[in-house]
Amino acid sequence: MAKRSTKKKSSTKTKSKVQRKKWSFKLSNQQKLVFGSLLIILGILMFISFLSFIYTGKEDQSVLSNFPERSSAYNNWASQLGAWLSEFFITKGFGIPSFIFAGLVFLSGVYITLNLKKSKLRKHWVWGTLMVIWLSILLGFFTHKYDILGGTIGYEMNHFFQDYIGKIGTALLLLFGLIVYLAIRFKLTGETFVNLFKRFKRNVKQDFDPSGQSSESASVVVDNSFTDEADAIKSAFEIPIDHKAPTISKHSDPKQNTTPSKDKTKQESHITTTESPELQVEIKPTENEEFSETDALANKLVEDFGQFDPTLELSNYQFPPLDLLKKYDNEGISIDQEELEENKNKIVDTLNNYKIGISSIKATIGPTVTLYEIVPDAGIRISKIKNLEDDIALSLAALGIRIIAPIPGKGTIGIEVPNKKATIVSMRSVIASQKFQNSKMQLPIAFGKTISNETFVVDLAKMPHLLMAGATGQGKSVGLNAVLTSLLYKKHPAEVKFVLVDPKKVELTLFNKIERHYLAKLPDSEDAIITDNTKVINTLNSLCIEMDNRYEMLKNAFCRNIAEYNAKFKARKLNPNDGHAFLPYIVLVVDEFADLIMTAGKEVETPIARLAQLARAIGIHLIIATQRPSVNVITGIIKANFPARIAFRVTSKIDSRTILDGSGADQLIGRGDMLYTQGNDLIRLQCAFVDTPEVERITEFIGSQKAYPEAHVLPEYVGEEGGTNLDVDIEDRDKLFKDAAEVIVTAQQGSASLLQRKLKLGYNRAGRIIDQLEAAGIVGPFEGSKARQVLVPDLVALEQLLENEQN
Numbered sequence: 007m008a009k010r011s012t013k014k015k016s017s018t019k020t021k022s023k024v025q026r027k028k029w030s031f032k033l034s035n036q037q038k039l040v041f042g043s044l045l046i047i048l049g050i051l052m053f054i055s056f057l058s059f060i061y062t063g064k065e066d067q068s069v070l071s072n073f074p075e076r077s078s079a080y081n082n083w084a085s086q087l088g089a090w091l092s093e094f095f096i097t098k099g100f101g102i103p104s105f106i107f108a109g110l111v112f113l114s115g116v117y118i119t120l121n122l123k124k125s126k127l128r129k130h131w132v133w134g135t136l137m138v139i140w141l142s143i144l145l146g147f148f149t150h151k152y153d154i155l156g157g158t159i160g161y162e163m164n165h166f167f168q169d170y171i172g173k174i175g176t177a178l179l180l181l182f183g184l185i186v187y188l189a190i191r192f193k194l195t196g197e198t199f200v201n202l203f204k205r206f207k208r209n210v211k212q213d214f215d216p217s218g219q220s221s222e223s224a225s226v227v228v229d230n231s232f233t234d235e236a237d238a239i240k241s242a243f244e245i246p247i248d249h250k251a252p253t254i255s256k257h258s259d260p261k262q263n264t265t266p267s268k269d270k271t272k273q274e275s276h277i278t279t280t281e282s283p284e285l286q287v288e289i290k291p292t293e294n295e296e297f298s299e300t301d302a303l304a305n306k307l308v309e310d311f312g313q314f315d316p317t318l319e320l321s322n323y324q325f326p327p328l329d330l331l332k333k334y335d336n337e338g339i340s341i342d343q344e345e346l347e348e349n350k351n352k353i354v355d356t357l358n359n360y361k362i363g364i365s366s367i368k369a370t371i372g373p374t375v376t377l378y379e380i381v382p383d384a385g386i387r388i389s390k391i392k393n394l395e396d397d398i399a400l401s402l403a404a405l406g407i408r409i410i411a412p413i414p415g416k417g418t419i420g421i422e423v424p425n426k427k428a429t430i431v432s433m434r435s436v437i438a439s440q441k442f443q444n445s446k447m448q449l450p451i452a453f454g455k456t457i458s459n460e461t462f463v464v465d466l467a468k469m470p471h472l473l474m475a476g477a478t479g480q481g482k483s484v485g486l487n488a489v490l491t492s493l494l495y496k497k498h499p500a501e502v503k504f505v506l507v508d509p510k511k512v513e514l515t516l517f518n519k520i521e522r523h524y525l526a527k528l529p530d531s532e533d534a535i536i537t538d539n540t541k542v543i544n545t546l547n548s549l550c551i552e553m554d555n556r557y558e559m560l561k562n563a564f565c566r567n568i569a570e571y572n573a574k575f576k577a578r579k580l581n582p583n584d585g586h587a588f589l590p591y592i593v594l595v596v597d598e599f600a601d602l603i604m605t606a607g608k609e610v611e612t613p614i615a616r617l618a619q620l621a622r623a624i625g626i627h628l629i630i631a632t633q634r635p636s637v638n639v640i641t642g643i644i645k646a647n648f649p650a651r652i653a654f655r656v657t658s659k660i661d662s663r664t665i666l667d668g669s670g671a672d673q674l675i676g677r678g679d680m681l682y683t684q685g686n687d688l689i690r691l692q693c694a695f696v697d698t699p700e701v702e703r704i705t706e707f708i709g710s711q712k713a714y715p716e717a718h719v720l721p722e723y724v725g726e727e728g729g730t731n732l733d734v735d736i737e738d739r740d741k742l743f744k745d746a747a748e749v750i751v752t753a754q755q756g757s758a759s760l761l762q763r764k765l766k767l768g769y770n771r772a773g774r775i776i777d778q779l780e781a782a783g784i785v786g787p788f789e790g791s792k793a794r795q796v797l798v799p800d801l802v803a804l805e806q807l808l809e810n811e812q813n
């Protein structure tokens with residue numbers, strides 16, 4: 007694979023070299039300086055001449071015909087050449103807009119001298135020239151004779167247009183030209199104008215509205231037009247408690263909350279930039295100092311070949327289209343006024359029975375539950391309401407009532423009541439949401455929708471590991487599929503790899519079809535999806551080796567995490583010959599973790615805990631799901647390293663406590679109703695539903711495309727029992743003995759970690775090979791912290807030594 011890609015690269019390299027030779031001439035840096043400064047001077051000269059021409063043009067008219075006669079006296083500040091240039095560009099050319107040409111010539115000089123991007127310069131020239139033409143016609147439109155405003159060209163073109171489409175037609179044509187320019191150059195759309203207009207209207211309103219109230223609601227309208235959640239209907243309704251007909255008012259607190267905070271950050275960033283201008287001055291020189299030779303080389307490579315593109319090998323890969331996901335009929339939230347009113351009355355009555363007065367009540371309708379937020383009268387103890395959970399559930403005759411007292415950060419008490427008719431949150435709707443589509447997260451996951459019907463997207467890379475639990479049949483497998491589907495819709499096969507562990511053998515089998523695109527497996531193993539417990543142990547240990555190797559690579563590259571490392575690799579600052587490579591994220595998914603722990607115990611727990619503790623920075627993320635969230639399965643050490651947790655419905659309060667450190671999961675209603683926490687608040691979500699046929703369609707779509715020759719290969723892990731002895735004869739040496747010897751002799755460095763890196767071996771196996779190399783007399787004895795001495799000077803000597811051994 008690697009060979010092929012290098013071949014490809016070298017062929018494109020030579021091709022582009024030939025092309026460059028054919029089509030362009032290359033200037034040395036000195037030549038660039040000379041040529042560039044010539045253009046800069048010419049630009050300045052043109053500017054001076056044009057400026058002078060405005061004042062002296064008329065006076066020079068009479069002598070211009072004498073050009074280039076030495077004796078004629080010119081008034082132009084740049085004499086003959088200046089007068090002639092101005093005459094050519096301004097009078098005979100485009101008029102005053104010709105100043106833009108002076109600017110372009112000057113800019114070209116700067117670009118060439120400083121070796122800046124040519125493509126940008128080209129853009130400036132194209133747009134600059136178009137602007138000159140447009141301005142010249144515009145100015146020509148207002149003149150009735152040849153003059154310096156629009157020049158001859160501006161005047162003549164105006165005449166030309168006016169002959170065919172008249173004065174009005176020409177004016178409209180000019181307007182059209184301006185619109186095209188703005189649309190293409192500044193990417194303006196009709197929406198931009200509408201929003202501008204709305205903003206203007208709002209400002210006018212604000213000025214005339216003394217209370218400022220109406221302007222607030224107007225701001226909601228404007229913000230909504232920008233909101234990414236086209237599908238997120240804010241279905242919050244205020245219901246007054248005085249038993250009159252409910253007045254419904256649109257409520258939009260999330261936006262109102264965010265707008266000021268946005269402003270705040272804007273303000274803050276403004277303050278920091280204005281307050282500390284010296285800071286930038288201080289930083290720049292240090293950056294320049296660090297601008298080393300390798301950086302210059304990397305910049306050159308990037309300039310010649312562009313950034314490294316990890317997706318190049320599968321450059322024609324198509325992401326699955328949205329149509330593969332099913333559209334449901336009953337997706338929109340339906341508001342049942344009667345149900346709302348009935349529930350509200352029941353809540354108020356129940357609380358009144360216990361002498362709890364309420365000053366306001368408000369309902370937010372979600373896909374599966376409705377949140378009634380109440381503000382109790384002053385002096386009411388919150389615990390009193392909390393204790394009435396069962397009574398409220400009884401009066402509403404509903405399962406899954408949850409009381410949140412108080413709702414963090416809101417000063418209200420929440421009562422979640424399941425809707426009589428739950429709506430399905432389809433995977434299609436969350437994948438199609440702007441929030442997911444536009445997300446810049448490293449591993450975005452669209453879990454579903456919140457209680458206010460907003461799409462909930464989180465970054466797996468930030469979690470950094472996820473624990474998922476729930477009783478059987480409550481939506482775990484669907485949840486896992488939602489996670490995998492989200493990543494398949496957003497990440498290229500080069501960017502993420504899955505390691506799937508499925509002891510149940512049926513849940514994840516569909517993903518077999520994308521083995522050569524997205525899965526990672528142990529060398530020599532047949533199936534990528536792991537169903538056998540001993541293989542799980544090997545895979546987990548192999549991932550630990552991969553983790554150690556990645557840490558080594560990060561250390562050598564002076565990077566703190568995978569994102570920095572990959573950015574550096576893409577910028578061609580890391581040499582693949584030094585063992586560097588683009589690192590895909592690895593997501594390990596373990597379904598039925600309880601089953602594994604029961605059969606393999608510590609052997610599984612130790613590597614999982616190690617990975618969970620250390621793997622976040624190097625892009626290995628764990629998702630483990632279990633039916634039985636008991637303490638012997640989710641042990642303290644595992645819990646401590648999985649801050650992000652998802653609970654589907656569980657059967658007991660104890661189970662809920664094990665997963666969430668609190669109750670709540672036992673009060674869920676099942677079918678994808680879930681609680682999510684990332685260490686602090688609990689968020690109630692309705693998990694997106696993705697059915698098996700949908701997953702099948704997606705995997706089939708991906709599977710039918712061109713793939714890598716094989717699944718991503720993880721480092722080999724040989725268990726303790728599989729090793730070889732030091733004293734065994736030559737035949738029993740490790741398979742990679744010869745390769746290892748060559749690596750050691752070439753590098754003239756006898757270290758096990760070198761073998762680990764170069765041959766992707768585990769520590770134990772690399773150590774054993776080093777022992778065998780010592781026995782064969784290729785490396786010297788162990789010397790403490792120093793690398794062993796290499797006793798064979800070169801590959802020829804090594805070849806001879808091995809041949810002699812055979813004889």
Ligand SMILES: Nc1ncnc2c1ncn2[C@@H]1O[C@H](COP(=O)(O)OP(=O)(O)OP(=O)(O)O)[C@@H](O)[C@H]1O
Pocket residue numbers: 430431476477478479480481482483484485633677678679692693694695696
């Ligand atoms: N998000 C959801 N929306 C609607 N229905 C759902 C959702 N998630 C699950 N369901 C329903 O619940 C059923 C069981 O879900 P799932 O197979 O995911 O359960 P599970 O927790 O994995 O069970 P087990 O542990 O036995 O495999 C599904 O077939 C589906 O009908």
